[in-house]
């Protein structure tokens with residue numbers, strides 16, 4: 331059965347509170363019991379505690395599948411990129427290196443790549459993926475476009491990302507401030523990574539206050555080892 335087309339997956343990084351509930355819920359999935367297929371990343375460890383959940387973005391043209399020498403990664407007709415097929419995967423790690431979002435992982439003990447498949451056993455019958463059922467702040471939201479627009483009127487979904495000359499369109503959407511959503515050519519990820527880290531540090535107060543200067547400073551600059 332295919333995933334109902336009107337149901338989409340939205341990630342809202344600004345709402346993540348780092349509680350790890352999604353990671354724990356993922357371990358309980360029947361298809362990969364005990365191992366989480368998702369993880370949290372710190373956006374700027376050392377300057378901020380802000381985290382973001384990392385799930386497979388389900389690229390329309392998945393680079394992981396394109397570089398797989400064993401043709402082990404299949405994409406379903408409704409656009410869900412599956413974990414590697416056990417009989418085919420040779421655990422070479424090409425997909426790990428190729429994925430622009432840092433998603434696949436090779437499990438040495440099992441000699442296979444495993445990754446998030448958007449809980450296809452659940453989402454294909456209209457149920458939420460495990461992570462979205464437990465996220466207390468709805469940083470992971472599975473529902474309709476109308477629902478997310480109603481819930482987040484100041485944000486807009488984005489699913490086009492630019493990595494240098496390559497533009498990737500994904501099934502999963504990231505919520506960004508509505509004012510930044512007008513760019514039809516997608517989010518320039520490479521450009522954002524090249525900016526000075528300080529300019530991306532979240533502000534905790536009005537500019538110019540003592541607390542604000544503390545965020546801009548390197549918190550470790552006075553520590554000598």
Ligand code: SF4
Pocket residue numbers: 394397398399400401402403414418419420421422423424425426436442443
């Ligand atoms: S690790 Fe497995 S799925 Fe990934 S590229 Fe190699 S053979 Fe393909």
Ligand code: SF4
Pocket residue numbers: 386387388389392393394395411428429430431432433434445
């Ligand atoms: S996000 Fe990575 S693992 Fe997922 S489909 Fe795209 S290239 Fe493959």
